[in-house]
Amino acid sequence: MVNNEDKLKKIIAHSKEYGFVFQSSEIYDGLAAAYDYGQYGVELKNNIKAYWWKSMVQNHENIVGLDAAIFMHPTTWKASGHVDAFNDPMIDNKDSKKRYRADVLVEDHISKIESKIQKEVDKAAKRFGEAFDEKQFRETNPRVVQNQEKIEDIKKRLYSAMEEERLDDIKKLIEDLEIACPVSGSRNWTDVRQFNLMFSTEMGSLSEGASKIYLRPETAQGIFVNYLNIQKTGRMKIPFGIAQIGKAFRNEIVARQFIFRMREFEQMEMQFFVRPGEELKWFEYWKEQRMKWHEDMGIPSSEYRFHEHEKLAHYANAAFDIEFNFPMGFKELEGIHSRTDFDLKSHQEFSGKKIQYFDPELNESYVPYVVETSIGVDRTFLAVLTFAYTEEKLEDGSERVVMKIPPFLSPVKAAVLPLVKKDGLPEKAMEIFDTLKQDYMCFYEEKDSIGKRYRRQDAIGTPYCITVDHQTTEDNTVTIRERDSMTQERVSIDKIASIISDRLKSKK
Ligand code: ATP
Numbered sequence: 001m002v003n004n005e006d007k008l009k010k011i012i013a014h015s016k017e018y019g020f021v022f023q024s025s026e027i028y029d030g031l032a033a034a035y036d037y038g039q040y041g042v043e044l045k046n047n048i049k050a051y052w053w054k055s056m057v058q059n060h061e062n063i064v065g066l067d068a069a070i071f072m073h074p075t076t077w078k079a080s081g082h083v084d085a086f087n088d089p090m091i092d093n094k095d096s097k098k099r100y101r102a103d104v105l106v107e108d109h110i111s112k113i114e115s116k117i118q119k120e121v122d123k124a125a126k127r128f129g130e131a132f133d134e135k136q137f138r139e140t141n142p143r144v145v146q147n148q149e150k151i152e153d154i155k156k157r158l159y160s161a162m163e164e165e166r167l168d169d170i171k172k173l174i175e176d177l178e179i180a181c182p183v184s185g186s187r188n189w190t191d192v193r194q195f196n197l198m199f200s201t202e203m204g205s206l207s208e209g210a211s212k213i214y215l216r217p218e219t220a221q222g223i224f225v226n227y228l229n230i231q232k233t234g235r236m237k238i239p240f241g242i243a244q245i246g247k248a249f250r251n252e253i254v255a256r257q258f259i260f261r262m263r264e265f266e267q268m269e270m271q272f273f274v275r276p277g278e279e280l281k282w283f284e285y286w287k288e289q290r291m292k293w294h295e296d297m298g299i300p301s302s303e304y305r306f307h308e309h310e311k312l313a314h315y316a317n318a319a320f321d322i323e324f325n326f327p328m329g330f331k332e333l334e335g336i337h338s339r340t341d342f343d344l345k346s347h348q349e350f351s352g353k354k355i356q357y358f359d360p361e362l363n364e365s366y367v368p369y370v371v372e373t374s375i376g377v378d379r380t381f382l383a384v385l386t387f388a389y390t391e392e393k394l395e396d397g398s399e400r401v402v403m404k405i406p407p408f409l410s411p412v413k414a415a416v417l418p419l420v421k422k423d424g425l426p427e428k429a430m431e432i433f434d435t436l437k438q439d440y441m442c443f444y445e446e447k448d449s450i451g452k453r454y455r456r457q458d459a460i461g462t463p464y465c466i467t468v469d470h471q472t473t474e475d476n477t478v479t480i481r482e483r484d485s486m487t488q489e490r491v492s493i494d495k496i497a498s499i500i501s502d503r504l505k506s507k508k
Helices: 004-017 039-058 075-079 102-131 134-140 142-163 167-176 220-225 227-233 279-296 342-351 377-388 425-436 450-460 470-475 493-505
Strands: 021-023 035-037 063-066 087-092 099-101 193-196 200-203 211-214 240-249 264-274 304-308 318-326 329-340 357-359 364-366 369-376 389-393 399-403 414-418 442-444 464-468 477-482 488-492
Touching: 004 021, 004 377, 004 389, 035 039, 039 063, 039 240, 039 264, 039 377, 075 220, 075 342, 087 102, 087 167, 099 102, 102 134, 102 142, 102 167, 134 142, 142 167, 220 227, 220 240, 220 264, 220 342, 220 369, 227 240, 264 279, 264 377, 279 304, 279 318, 279 329, 279 369, 304 329, 318 377, 329 342, 329 377, 342 369, 369 377, 377 389, 399 450, 414 425, 414 450, 425 442, 425 464, 425 470, 425 493, 450 464, 464 493, 470 477, 477 493, 488 493
Parallel strands: 063 240, 414 442, 414 464
Antiparallel strands: 021 035, 087 099, 087 193, 200 211, 240 264, 264 369, 304 318, 318 329, 329 369, 357 364, 389 399, 464 477, 477 488
């Protein structure tokens, strides 16, 4: 077993070595928090996006797609609240010169107290064995109760200070908790300041009067400003949804942890427009649907959990995250938010255009309410890698790293390998490859021993290796090797396609 800290490092190294993810502009020593997807990374990413698109758009007759421009009229971001409120509170340590998100420093402190509690619980569970009642223990053990109260108190102070933008109070909280910089160890902090996360640039030449525009920090606003276009041209009836996959940009204060937090990333968002008053019913529906989507991928449900937002965004009346058990612990993978009519109403005000829906059943017009599902492509990618990365000791004493990527997401579905580079085997293998490649992403390779070639396919998560040997030229059979079990079976060439397609159909 690999421990968690090591696991992230191993995933990063493996991703680079096998062409999944590279640091951006690496030959110039890289650009912080930007990554490039290599030859296998792009395939996995495309497969994740296709899975989402199919489940949201193709499988729902009342959800349609959109591909809006990244550049949007600057007023969009006034209306959405991003110009005024898309801020994170930041704080610098004067000794290390390192910059932190002030709220994250406090949240990390809370996590430390939580793990203290967890240790107490684990210890007691061991001591009491079967008879252990965790709920009762948590409610009565004085140390646990005291620490839990401490947490509640800190949360109350943090969230109310954030809500009311009392930056001095956030600093006071950091001082009161005696939080030290993890790098310098000192408590020599600057004041807390607000930092807007939107990137801006100029559009147009200076002579024609350039205007400041933003790189979109979320794809959702492209959907809202197209609400009327799509509702009218698609003759959509409420409830209906608009789905979009695209890049988003955020000037994150602290961007680390590989592709988990980047400054340029990709989102898959769906806005579902509903009758006012019915939003919480749909919110529950989408919460369940989205969790099911994750579980259907074939990753065990124990790796996911819901997290309810304690501090709601200015536009939301309910919000849950789906968290995944990343190597750094459970963290947000997807957000499901009930956004009320905030966005459409605000665009209506700022644009002066009426954005309403006439509901023939109710015989009245209203501004629809919105339930949003918003997931990061890159975080899903990291979740898949986290689940898939496996080190195995084999019976013969050797070791292998195998990426147990759910086969329907695997970058390559089958590798076709002639056993030797002569006797007509390459030609025969090429024939099989040319047929299979019409339907599946395939790989052909004749260099190196067959064992080495299998290992390389294991490392990129290819579910099947098809080996062409001398018997193939006699009876048109090949051996097909399955990635996880490593079992090999002799099958006739005309069976290969159906074996692969059966495996891809069953996701779990
Ligand atoms: P966090 O609290 O982790 O910053 P968030 O709550 O700001 O995330 P949302 O605004 O809800 O995130 O964005 C929706 C989804 O977009 C997130 O669940 C995540 O998967 C993805 N996402 C957001 N920011 C980033 C980023 N900097 N890098 C990669 N993915 C991101």
